[in-house]
Amino acid sequence: MAHTNVPRSTRRTRRRRAIAVTAAGLVIGLGAAGTALAVPESGGIAGTxxxxxxxxxxxxxxxxxxxxxxxxxxxxxxxxxxxxxxxxxxxxxxxxxxxxxxxxxxxxxxxxxxxxxxxxxxxxxxxxxxxxxxxxxxxxxxxxxxxxxxxxxxxxxxxxxx
Structure with missing residues (x-):
């Protein structure tokens, strides 16, 4: 998602809306052009x-x-x-x-x-x-x-x- 001239608070709202929890408990985020990005099963950020x-x-x-x-x-x-x-x-x-x-x-x-x-x-x-x-x-x-x-x-x- 492009961030040019988009306030950070708007970006955060979009980010929160782009995260969904599937029935299996996996967290899926939507990346560029709506492609699905799998996040670790714990819902965590890799390396943290x-x-x-x-x-x-x-x-x-x-x-x-x-x-x-x-x-x-x-x-x-x-x-x-x-x-x-x-x-x-x-x-x-x-x-x-x-x-x-x-x-x-x-x-x-x-x-x-x-x-x-x-x-x-x-x-x-x-x-x-x-x-x-x-x-x-x-x-x-x-x-x-x-x-x-x-x-x-x-x-x-x-x-x-x-």
């Missing part, structure tokens, strides 16, 4: 643990994250770090609910959290941070990756953490 409904995907076991678009990886995998023991990053399906380019933590003495994209309760976000140390539940990215996630994710986008 997340579904075609996700816009961002995090794999805590491999310390990786991706941006997904139209049922395919559009950015990543990128290396991440996440919460440690006692401050684990929550797993599940979430939606982006806020963004703040120059956020400072109210919980941790004003610690900088640049390029924050908030997606889970308790202020859990993607943000730029030291990937050599665990977080208090956030998903930390290097600077360039954090700016890409900030630029590509919008309120309401689905984030899957596995």
């Amino acid at each position: 643990p997340c579904s075609a409904a996700a816009r961002a995907c995090v794999d805590l076991a491999s310390d990786q994250a991706w941006i997904l678009d139209d049922g395919a990886v559009s950015y990543g995998p990128v290396r991440v770090n996440h919460g440690g023991q006692g401050t684990e990053t929550p797993t599940g399906d979430f939606e982006v609910y806020d963004k703040d380019q120059d956020h400072h933590s109210a919980e941790f003495d004003g610690a900088p959290m640049p390029w924050s994209v908030f997606f889970a309760p308790g202020g859990v976000a993607f943000h730029e941070g030291d990937r050599n140390s665990t977080s208090a539940g956030c998903v930390k990215l290097k600077g360039k990756d954090a700016t890409v996630f900030f630029g590509k994710l919008d309120q309401g986008d689905r984030v899957e953490v596995r």
Whole structure:
């Protein structure tokens, strides 16, 4: 499907409508000119643990994250770090609910959290941070990756953490 001059929200609506579930439980997407594209039986995106409904995907076991678009990886995998023991990053399906380019933590003495994209309760976000140390539940990215996630994710986008 051509994306020239089509707003991203319209493309997402079209993408959601182009996905159908067959009686066998396979997810089929419609590609160019209406050709069927089989998606893995799990309904997931190849190379990630997340579904075609996700816009961002995090794999805590491999310390990786991706941006997904139209049922395919559009950015990543990128290396991440996440919460440690006692401050684990929550797993599940979430939606982006806020963004703040120059956020400072109210919980941790004003610690900088640049390029924050908030997606889970308790202020859990993607943000730029030291990937050599665990977080208090956030998903930390290097600077360039954090700016890409900030630029590509919008309120309401689905984030899957596995």
